[in-house]
Amino acid sequence: MTQTTTRVLEPSDLDAALEVLGRDPVANAFVTARVQVAGLDPWRLGGEMWGWYADGILTSLCYAGANLVPICAGPEAVRAFADRARRAGRRCSSIVGPSEPTARLWRLLEPSWGPAREVRAHQPLMVTDRPAEHVTPDPGVRRVRKNEVDILMPACVAMFTEEVGVSPMAGDGGLLYQARVAELIGSGRSFARIEDGKVVFKAEIGAATSKACQIQGVWVDPAYRGQGIAAPGMAAVLRYALEDVAPVVSLYVNDFNAPARATYRRVGFEETGSFMSVLF
Template sequence: MLTQTTTRVLEPSDLDAALAVLDREPVANAFVTARVRVAGLDPWRLGGEMWGWYEDGMLESLCYAGANLVPICATDRAIRGFADRARRAGRRCSSIVGPAEATARLWQLLEPGWGPAREIRSRQPLMVTDRMPTDITPDPYIRRVRKDEMDTIMPACVAMFTEEVGVSPMVGDGGLLYQARVAELVGSGRSFARLDEHGKVAFKAEIGAATDQVCQIQGVWVAPEYRGLGLAAPGMAAVLRYALADVAPVVSLYVNDFNTPARAAYRRVGFEEVGAFMSVLF
């Protein structure tokens, strides 16, 4: 029994305790919860370590340390503990992302050693809905992307990622990991698009992280030549219909606060703000 405040790397035997923490905030923790429910806590399968913060022998907070550093249900004392461990380990992640308040505090502690960041997005509204809109007709041309359409969807995915993150997902390993992730979403029936008469993607989105309680729409993108034509809200309504019918009873997403058109489209479909994320990009 641990009788003081401490951090340690969790082991597979800690799975139930970790899930109990993750389930406290199912919407905010959807990304990590989905990974843990599939991979458990083995670092190789999980794609990173799960750090636990204990107080008087009880697991109180978590921090996922993989390609992203993600504080989870993190108290102020836990954040200091995670920051100490992260400093000792050195930066291995490409971003810090999580609930805005905890992420801001974590970055405040890490910035002297890890900074400067390439970009900081200090407020990204977290939005949810559990029902279809009554005043928007879902776009009837939105459908699942087929497995034989990877060559069609990949350029749109790369364009979206590059526009959103500021760097191409094709750098480094030539895009192998990113292409594998896109193929995974296509193969699982969670990639959706509207193609124009020339067979090019006009609108696309994916259902990314998914648990029994909530799923997360990501990668929403309208091709530049189709922006301002009213595709976003009907397209989102169509993807939302798939999500609610086939995946989870609650659907979430998060969006940059400066992306006014996207936020307006999401509100039209019925998404409401319930919190905020923050992202620190390296």
């Protein structure tokens, strides 16, 4: 009979956790990047990493921080993670991950954690490993400089509010969000086209490992939408990502955002899977 158990992982479990994360380097890029930088110490990681063991072997993970993220989790592991999450109470602002385990996790948690503010059940995961073939990169898209945080912030706030439905400036006045924006700029992973001191297009490489990276925060100023700016901008960011960051580039997008999905396909991204997000 299979013996199973769950527990909070410790720093000594790092190699085993990285082995699980490495089973799907694209889908797990966000969590893998955090673990590679911070290890498994909850204070540095910004949350706990739960492990599910079958016969003493670590087979599944769940990151429990600002997001709750199931990783390589089958039905039994999801059930165990849901039990632990229910006992702990909701401390996250979202549940996000591959559609199937995330949907299963939410079905188990909804009676005690619901209702959600919004459920996005199908967010296509799009991937490419080559530069755009049919779109010329915008030469005006470049890395944002460290002294341009104040120029970039209004665009980041607008993007976040439009995408998530709440302002990142709520609560702490935006201190954590501004620190994250500055961190991405400082690491050379924030890109924009800036005209007359105003951001026209922007995107970031939000998560990066040696095997894969993930583009996020794609935004075009509403006054410039419909003018063909997004595809060349994305082609430029994709070129930077492949040349400087990782051999595979991914992103995930809301299924109802038809213009964005069409733009990403033009640049060469292909849909390879699906994510789900539950927003609180």
